[in-house]
Amino acid sequence: MPGTAAAQTLPTTTSQTEPATLDEVVVTGRAQRLYRTDKTTIGKTAENPLDIPQALQILNAELIEDQGARDITDLYRNISGVTFFSYAGVTFRGFRQEEAYFDGVRGNPFIGFAVPQLFNIERVEVLKGPAGMLYGPGSPGGTINYVTKTPSDVFAGEVTGVIGDYDRIGVSGEVTGPVNAAGRITVRAGGFYEERDSFRVNAGARNLIGDLGVGIVLTDRTDLTLQVSVYDQTLPANRLRGVPVDMDGNFLTDISWNHNEPTDFATLEAQVYQARLASQLADNMRFDATARYSESSERQNYHEPRGAIDTDGDGRLDAVRRQFRDQYRDADSLSLAANLVADVRALGLDHRILFGGDWAQEDLLFKSRTAAQANLGGPVPNLSLFNPVYGLTGAAAYNLDALPLSRSDDRSIRGGVYLQDQIRFGDRFIALAGVRWDRFEDDNRLSDVDFEDSEVTYRLGLIFKPRQDVSTYISWSDTFEPQGAGSQNVDVGGPFAPVTGSQVEAGVKTALHGGRVQVNAAVYQIVRENILQADQSLPPVNGQDQLRPIGEVTSEGFEVDVSTDLTANWVLTANYGYNDTRITGTAPGQSITNAVGDRFVNAPRHQAGFWTRYQVPKLRTAFAFGGEYVAERVGFNNERVKPYTVFDASITTTLDVAKVRLRVDNLFDNTYAASGFGLQGSFPGEPRTVFVEVSRAF
Template sequence: MPTVLFRQRALHLALTLPLATLAHAAESPPATATALDKVEVRGRAQTLYRVDDAAVGTRTDTPLALVPQSIQVVPRELIDDQAARQVTDLYRSISGISFFSYAGVTLRGFRQENVLYDGLRGDPYAGFSVPQLFNIERVEVLKGPAGALYGGGDAGGVINYVTRKPKATAERRIEVQMGNEGFRAGSVEGTGPLNATGSIRYRAGLYGDTERGLRWNADSESVIGDASLAFDVGQTGELVLQFTDITQNLGGNRLRGVPVDDAGSFMTNRRWNHNEASDFLDMRARVALAQYRFAPRDDLDVDVAARWFSNNEHQMYHEPMGLIDRDRDGVAEWMTRQLRNQIRDNEAFTANANAVWRIDTGRIGHKVLFGADVYQLDADFTAQTANSADLARGAGPVRGIDLFNPVYGASTWHDYNLGALPWRSTSTRSKRYGGYLQDELALGPRWHVLAGLRWDGFKDEDRIAGSGVDGNDLSWRLGSTFTVRDGLNVYANVASGFVPQSAANQNPAAGGPFDAERSKQWEVGLKSLLAERVSVNMAAYRIDRSNIVQATGAVIGGVNQLAALGLVRSTGMELDLLADVTERWVVNLTYAYNDARVKDAGPGGITNASGDRFANAPRNTLGLWTRYDLPAIHSAIGFGADHVGERVSLDGQAVKAYTVFDMSWKTTWKQWQFQANVKNLFDKVYAASGFIARNGHFPGEPRRVYLQAAYAF
């Protein structure tokens, strides 16, 4: 590659990739040697698992060690070692996070569904389908309120998925997988230069899988196609164009839980399903991304990005409505059901522009970020509901199902005369737009300060009623990092956030409109690297959420009254440890303690809470992944553990603590790599989370066995 082009690529990498990844890329041998290098004795944790940079924390190239806020990154290497196919497989490797429902999680005590892709708003999976990892390079988690950078969002933090982009070095890979529960999968992907100079690069990938499913009547098929091109523009610029197509056909869905008693024990087989085999959730999403980065001057970096996506989802499912004692033997055994036919169409566009200016004023160095973004989401929802015959004393068409001896197929949605049922519809448009300013000050070689301020405007429209609500808010962040010695940094920050109230709660007749819900975080911590072998990050925090809209109990003019009041407080600490215990033995450990409490519920209850506790918010979580290399036979073995403490459901039922274990083995032979993973090694029966009583708890996966063979060329 000519020198000038090499400098262009080096600049691009410095702007977009973690420093550790940059160093590894600069030293990487050709693709064949890279595959073999995965089991070489080279201190795997510190060379591949550790990430030193993530743009999600500052939107700049600041090393993570200097960012005064907790940020955790799961790189592709750890994703591959754990054979993670979807984001739910990664929660053990992220401290302070646990499963809530579908794609939702509990993060630092709060239910959280706020996600970004490549730093831009919008979830193409739309909440009911779980994000897949085939085209994801790494997962970044910024913990705590992120309003100063990203505007309105959940108090627990934000998850950013960084998609795979074209590379300058040719890599091609074919992979096949199989496992129990009828699992079969295959993928092919390639990346590299398209011309002799390397100024045009490509990436293309195709993935497909199928399996029977873990619940009776359930099955799934997924296909992901991903293609992108990267062009060098001028001396310093790069333009990336990317298109992704996602299809998921899930039979026997949408899955709710399995009923439990108040002690949290399943009342029937964990594979029990309230759905018929004819039920389904079919989803199709398309995503287009354009991203342009360049450096017009040595002290100025600019990037502009735009992203469009559409999500079309059709769900036909039997909703469990509660158990009754149909045969009057003293045991409630019959689950009454509704049939729900729901169609969701979402289309969104988002754009963002950033500039980073580096300047010195006297002895103080500044890295000034200024930018703006806009996001618009059009969401259309259409639905029908057929009610239960049992609840309507024979007048309804929908048959229930036995909890202990279910007989499926006695009736399906084809039998319910849906053509005679009325439709109900909603159509909304949500707009978010904002501008932000941030300064990272180097007050000396040891002391860094970060200050950020953002203004946001928002507008929510009901396009059927012709009504709307708008408003604006300010968010800010102030933090400082002090380097005690080389490899040991301590930090502190205060950050704020907000979430606009839902349009449904803004009715003037009910007391609205209401100001946005607010959050504030205080956090202290340390980030250390000991002898280049052990990375330890610790954080302690308190988050307050206030201005929560809830019912007052009063009724005026036939309308239930609402008020913005109440206080919820989450306090906790986190520990992340990544160590090369020996040159062959790697340990990745995460631990978190959290206590999320309702401090002031007012006259009504707080959403997502039961009494003074937040639902699905464990006090203790522990995740472990360890790997031991066997270089003499080009192999490695791995072991994992995931512990989640006791919780309560939305209706106050106990959700028992659980611990599950995993194992893996991998080996390489020439250009082949073989891998076997066993998840839930001892086939533990457990609840991953709780929901409402009539829906039950979400059962965790039974034992899963995955085998894969990959050929790199």
């Protein structure tokens, strides 16, 4: 399991729940305890993973660096139960989800179809299954939390350059350390720039990130961290959709084919401002509070594929119909959160009490206009699958100003308070109980359709430790998701209560041989209820189908994660996940969104990944090799999405002047579909790519 116990390279001025100390980690070797972290804050308190009655994984800075990961999609293979769905979306324990947290709060700047970048991320924490008691409304598969880099009171820095195929070139740098002799003010500044072409015709990517943090020691027990991050992303010839396939999952043309014109694009501009206060109020009491504000703007001009067709009557699909979409999204988000953690002894037992609350408001403005495809009388021409000619058309040819502009302006407010007690019965038993009350509001400010409600969620767990490095547990947790604002309209039968979900999970965690052998195994069942579907037995009202809460979905599976130091210089991580997600309650003839029949789209039954790294100290060189397997799935049109296996490798050598890494992805250049998307085709996986990264630390 990547990440259940090891050193952070740069000690930070603040942690998620308590001021950091500089002497709690002893580095014993580059390979030993390489990909593990002693504590995680995914459960709102700083805990040893063995003391959390729920499956989790932590992908730390060392793993991110060794794998040369640039964005979150590079890391999915390390997480059991998680596979790629689309853009930043994943299939998580059978369910599609896209939401993510940063430093434990809402406020994802990568709105719409942008993918979270990792340059300023220290580690990625993953809590499996529902976490409504801790995080409020959310997806049932699990919670992904990005922990950002913060200033250190130890001076350090690094400059990195990268060059690779597809005209890849980039440079990044970061520096951190104290700015005064007393070390009471620390700074971290970083910048990242990288651009490259894509294997898809016309397409490419350019990412620019600026990051600044200031840490202030207000008192010997209180730290304040201020952070500003700026993101600028340009993606020529995007938004990328898939490549058409037949029902057996075979690509109809080369995977380099692109439905977009050279003048198409997707851009993202975002700014994030965050302040975090962490204080040791007393020897047994800690407090933290976070305020996060983000504003993001995404603009897209792209040609949307609308299905493959036969244009010459020979029975072969040879072209794709297209429409043109001009879209704009603007999102402003403000999140506030606070936690108070107290260790007390009462009734002869040790209690760790967590009391906290959070509140978030997001305003999302969406504007769109669409030029229709030629077969519907529109100006957008078809595009050949085999002999595409680009540059003959584009936004300027479609008289966009004359097209109707659709708008939506939605405000979502989420707020809740929670209380949790973690009780220790001697050295062997830990019991956990938590409750949360939430209030949520959704307001469509153009149609005056709004909805508000409240919900109570719970979390229960019991841990038994036959020895201090082995933990067995059983837990129950639940969550909920408010229905979409459009589904609350009275014309469709609204308002409706939220979708609810709960999970029962049992598992075992180990940290044997001083933490050098860690194995996590979990078995779970997740049930979701109150899912809306169109009820065809009822007549439409004002042209809109009537919705009814008649759905139920059950997800069952098990996962195994292993992280071990095979020798002092050889580390191995591996994971496997089995999942069976099915519709278990529905109306006759109906189907749930993202499902075909009773199978869920892009949800594999089997998924596995591994990464192993062997270092040769005399050569100052490390060799790494990894792979990923994803079983067969179905796409939105019930098309087959073939199973695939891909392998990666890297060589890292440390010279006197720099560290050099050679990384090869998709080592054997396999052609595969990463996910299926029906009319839009299947997303092709990236072919073999190579890059060299040179870095100098100081």
